[in-house]
Amino acid sequence: MPDTQKPPGSPPTVSVDAGSYRVVRPESANDVIDLLRKHSIQIVDLKFTDLPGLWQHFSITLPEVHEGLFEAGIGFDGSSIRGFQEIHESDMLLRPDPTTAFVDPVLSTPTLSLICDVVDPVLQQPYSRDPRYVAKKAELYLKQTGIATTCYFGPELEFFIFDSIRFGQDQHSGYYYVESAEGDWNTGRDEGAYGGGNLGYKARYKEGYFPVPPQDTLQEIRSEIALTLQQAGVQIEVHHHEVATAGQNEIDMRFATLTRMADNVMIYKYICKNVARRHGKVATFMPKPLFADNASGMHCHQSLWDEERNLFYDASGWALTSDLCRWYIGGLLQHAPALMAFCAPTTNSYKRLVPGYEAPVNLAMSQRNRSAAARIPMYSDSPNARRVEFRCPDPSANAYLAFAAMLMAGLDGIENKIDPGAPLDRNIYDLPPEEAAKVRKVPGSLEAALQALEADNAFLRKGGVFSEDLIQTWIDYKRTREVDAIRLRPHPWEFYLYFDI
Structure with missing residues (x-):
């Protein structure tokens, strides 16, 4: 995430041609109704997030849009949504x-999108398993602690854009097949459809960082994705090709408050997928879709503020950080095994978090050093720029739950003054074995992360932010629908290893 000197309280600015304008967000139902008229809207789309973190939606026509909609809500079947209600x-x-x-900038029919909160109609209260409600409760709890008024998050989501993807598994077969014109494996492909011969310029494995076109296709x-995001009110700072071959990308959003940023992550994924599809390609936020090359992470920059003062800054502290910042890091590192159940929540996540490679598996803090789980970026000595970058999460996470969990871990670190340990400002991957063995690691599997969450979740339940019901539902869902489902199926490589045994 690039550094910025702009005060964090300033509203986002979107560049348009040679000028700029401020994104004026509606504040009331009447403001929304004015938007309908101003933009000649014909359809209103209602979006919400299921428990695993995928957007769901349905659309209504204009006669159904009135002030009462924003107060009373509109009904839907919660039993058909993953992780929600029974029938x-x-x-x-x-x-x-x-x-x-x-x-909505991806639809041709003039459509206004609204992100919704889920409500239990019997209790007339926010639904405890609504991920967005958890994020809002985390922000409220932060204020109740008196530690800070605001938490800012700036995630860096990496993702792949492929030309095509095919996959399948049944009782007697299983496969996946990724195709990308950028893939290093295609240096010998006949590309006659593009005018004959091979157009070359394939990014070599682990050499896709920052090449210019034509290598960056x-x-x-x-x-187009960045400008479309700005049309939706999400400010973009930078975009570039990422390290892996076959079309790995990164587009960085300007930081925002916790729930707002989680909303922006959902908009980001939605627009990336739809713009890619518009070009006949497919975007994926699956952490590790390719063997032998870099996976996609979601490094999360975060800081606490008291109004306009960055509480993570101290001119005399290590790496210009305050005691409060280091205790926050201590909480992240202490609770990291449990955090991974929300921050790296898929079995595929642990194909990325493997010791000995570039993934941030080492639970240590450092400045500048990308081999540590918690890093202090040192691009600028500005007080506004002081933050911690937690590098373990990946983009398969439900942003509402992951951001809330990280904040709760950090606050627990502050409340208990948890020491993060001495900084490791060396390449941790090159430590002698006896030193490396002393550095704690993230869990090696989703099942291990879920076990850690079972054993360590009191910090999440403070202030009722995460309910016991949500935590147990998450664990049960992940075990039955993902861990067990993967464990029961033969892997193609097992045939290579064992068929002749």
């Missing part, structure tokens, strides 16, 4: 948040 308690409500309204698509 005998399926009636649920969506209550649109007027401050999230944006004109996705420059125009990333620019």
